[in-house]
Amino acid sequence: MAVKLFNNEKGFSLIEVIVAMVLIGIISAAFTSVVFTGSKASTSHKLELESLMIAQDLMEEMRIQRDQDIDLLDWRATRFALDAGTWKSSITKDGYTYEVTAHVNDLGLPSIDLIEVVIEVMYEGGVNPVYLATRVRV
Amino acid sequence: MVLLNLLKCSSDSFNNRNGFAMPLAIFIILFVTLIAGVMMNALNNEFKTRAATENMIITKYLAEAGIEHGIAAISSKIEEQLAIPYSELDYLTTHDLPFNTLDAYTQLQTVDVSGEQIGQYQYKAKAGTPEQLSFTIIEIEQELYKAVLNNNYYTIVAEGKNSEKTFRLEAEVEYHVNYTSGQIEQVRINKWAEFYD
Numbered sequence: 001m002a003v004k005l006f007n008n009e010k011g012f013s014l015i016e017v018i019v020a021m022v023l024i025g026i027i028s029a030a031f032t033s034v035v036f037t038g039s040k041a042s043t044s045h046k047l048e049l050e051s052l053m054i055a056q057d058l059m060e061e062m063r064i065q066r067d068q069d070i071d072l073l074d075w076r077a078t079r080f081a082l083d084a085g086t087w088k089s090s091i092t093k094d095g096y097t098y099e100v101t102a103h104v105n106d107l108g109l110p111s112i113d114l115i116e117v118v119i120e121v122m123y124e125g126g127v128n129p130v131y132l133a134t135r136v137r138v
Numbered sequence: 139m140v141l142l143n144l145l146k147c148s149s150d151s152f153n154n155r156n157g158f159a160m161p162l163a164i165f166i167i168l169f170v171t172l173i174a175g176v177m178m179n180a181l182n183n184e185f186k187t188r189a190a191t192e193n194m195i196i197t198k199y200l201a202e203a204g205i206e207h208g209i210a211a212i213s214s215k216i217e218e219q220l221a222i223p224y225s226e227l228d229y230l231t232t233h234d235l236p237f238n239t240l241d242a243y244t245q246l247q248t249v250d251v252s253g254e255q256i257g258q259y260q261y262k263a264k265a266g267t268p269e270q271l272s273f274t275i276i277e278i279e280q281e282l283y284k285a286v287l288n289n290n291y292y293t294i295v296a297e298g299k300n301s302e303k304t305f306r307l308e309a310e311v312e313y314h315v316n317y318t319s320g321q322i323e324q325v326r327i328n329k330w331a332e333f334y335d
Binding site for chain 2: 023028030034049052056059109111112114116133135137
């Protein structure tokens with residue numbers, strides 16, 4: 001049966017082949033677009049997740065400094081560089097660069113020493129930064 | 139017999155000389171659409187997982203801010219009391235400070251950066267646990283009268299929330315006070331529980 005199928009000498013009509021090629025072309029283009037968009041979105045998700053992990057690492061580092069009674073403003077000054085009014089640092093991981101900004105603010109509450117720490121991380125070429133924020137006693 | 143007919147019919151369809159470019163194209167279209175659908179679904183799941191993880195971590199840090207705020211507010215009230223010089227006339231008197239006198243007690247606190255709101259938190263005492271600071275004035279050294287805590291354990295519940303999720307933390311906090319020096323020596327968290335909605 002298979003031999004007969006391959007020995008079929010008539011083949012496809014030209015119209016059939018053209019229609020089939022056009023359909024397959026359209027679908028292939030759509031599929032390629034889906035794959036490309038998916039791959040791009042997947043990379044962007046991975047980088048956002050990595051940004052979150054970097055922010056979390058810095059938060060824990062900040063906590064350790066606080067627990068060792070190190071002034072958080074000193075920690076910020078050693079870990080980040082002042083750039084146009086904001087404290088920034090650049091981290092490279094797996095070939096990607098992440099820009100990190102640290103916001104350390106004394107809330108100025110009467111008789112309560114509470115400091116607000118916000119870590120902002122954005123990967124190079126990213127649109128939405130990841131923010132982690134907390135408040136700690138000092 | 140039926141099987142034979144089916145085989146014959148199948149054999150006829152493969153032996154026909156009309157070609158099958160169209161059925162082949164339709165088959166490929168269906169296959170590619172199926173693969174694309176599976177890919178999109180996987181991507182969507184990945185997106186949802188990442189968003190859920192991000193919200194969980196963000197709200198957890200906000201809830202931790204609530205616990206820290208609660209501990210700091212209670213500490214501040216205790217230190218205020220420790221600084222007050224009492225006399226023999228106050229001996230064995232008691233006084234209570236309800237938690238609603240604490241800074242930001244049960245009030246939503248907003249955390250924002252550069253005008254962008256990251257989230258909110260609030261703290262309060264856990265239902266069924268002490269909701270006030272209770273002190274008794276005693277003579278801790280000769281002619282040194284101090285307000286002494288009647289209870290050293292307080293359970294703080296804090297919620298961190300953003301537009302998507304709420305994270306709740308419960309912390310049982312123990313205060314160790316040195317009444318002679320008038321200082322809180324240690325604040326210890328004995329129990330810690332996390333709840334994510």
